[in-house]
Amino acid sequence: xxxxxxxxxxxxDILTSFTMENPTLTVPDISQKTGLTKSTVFRLLASLxxxxxxxxxxxxxxYRLGIQLLSLGNVVQSSLELIDVAKPIMKGLSxxxxxxxxxxxxxxxxxxxxxRIDGNQALRKVSEVGKLLPLHVGASGKLLLAFxxxxxxxxxxxxxxxxxxxxxxxxxxxxxxxIREKGYAASFNERLEGTASISAPIRDYTGAVIAGITISGxxxxxxxxxxxHFISExxxxxxxxSREMGFxxxxxxxxxx
Numbered sequence: 241x242x243x244x245x246x247x248x249x250x251x252x253d254i255l256t257s258f259t260m261e262n263p264t265l266t267v268p269d270i271s272q273k274t275g276l277t278k279s280t281v282f283r284l285l286a287s288l289x290x291x292x293x294x295x296x297x298x299x300x301x302x303y304r305l306g307i308q309l310l311s312l313g314n315v316v317q318s319s320l321e322l323i324d325v326a327k328p329i330m331k332g333l334s335x336x337x338x339x340x341x342x343x344x345x346x347x348x349x350x351x352x353x354x355x356r357i358d359g360n361q362a363l364r365k366v367s368e369v370g371k372l373l374p375l376h377v378g379a380s381g382k383l384l385l386a387f388x389x390x391x392x393x394x395x396x397x398x399x400x401x402x403x404x405x406x407x408x409x410x411x412x413x414x415x416x417x418x419i420r421e422k423g424y425a426a427s428f429n430e431r432l433e434g435t436a437s438i439s440a441p442i443r444d445y446t447g448a449v450i451a452g453i454t455i456s457g458x459x460x461x462x463x464x465x466x467x468x469h470f471i472s473e474x475x476x477x478x479x480x481x482s483r484e485m486g487f488x489x490x491x492x493x494x495x496x497x
């Protein structure tokens with residue numbers, strides 16, 4: 241086991257030593273609970289405090305969990321709520337289209353699949369839940385990038401400027417604009433050869449795009465007629481999930497006026 245992994249495990253042990261019964265702990269308390277030396281506990285607490293994971297009372301020298309963990313907890317809670325709401329709608333969409341349906345969210349400057357319903361066809365595209373993928377490639381990624389905060393878009397485009405030719409970067413910028421205008425994204429033979437995807441945004445009660453729902457499968461089945469059908473179905477599904485998450489379309493219209 242590497243020293244880095246060992247340090248991470250010890251930091252997790254420290255964080256999980258805080259409980260409802262013991263919300264504040266001293267260095268000796270944590271040392272006793274975790275079996276770590278006081279010097280190790282002190283060193284790791286300093287790192288956790290710098291990242292906002294714990295907070296220290298300067299008068300009592302007691303530690304408690306930090307506000308950053310609350311922020312992370314809110315992210316988890318939001319994702320769990322989204323999955324609970326989306327699951328039956330995803331199943332219905334997969335049954336109607338017979339293709340794989342998944343939900344993706346933004347994670348930093350990447351995207352991650354948080355849930356998936358496999359299609360019932362023998363030949364199907366499978367998205368790995370929990371795997372980080374880039375935002376600038378594929379329908380799921382480009383949809384989320386198109387509706388991301390300007391800072392995220394700028395950062396991703398800046399990264400790609402060093403990797404893409406100028407013409408390709410300009411096409412990406414135009415495509416992101418087009419996605420925002422149309423309200424959905426489509427990719428054919430892009431991230432994976434022989435596959436296709438169509439993605440639509442999921443909004444919360446504020447109107448912010450919090451996720452994307454995607455239909456994906458073998459390119460050969462995404463005929464012109466089926467693509468039109470899939471677009472209609474996925475926009476209906478994304479709209480239904482958004483409404484379940486508290487989104488009201490009229491509020492967004494008023495916000496844009």
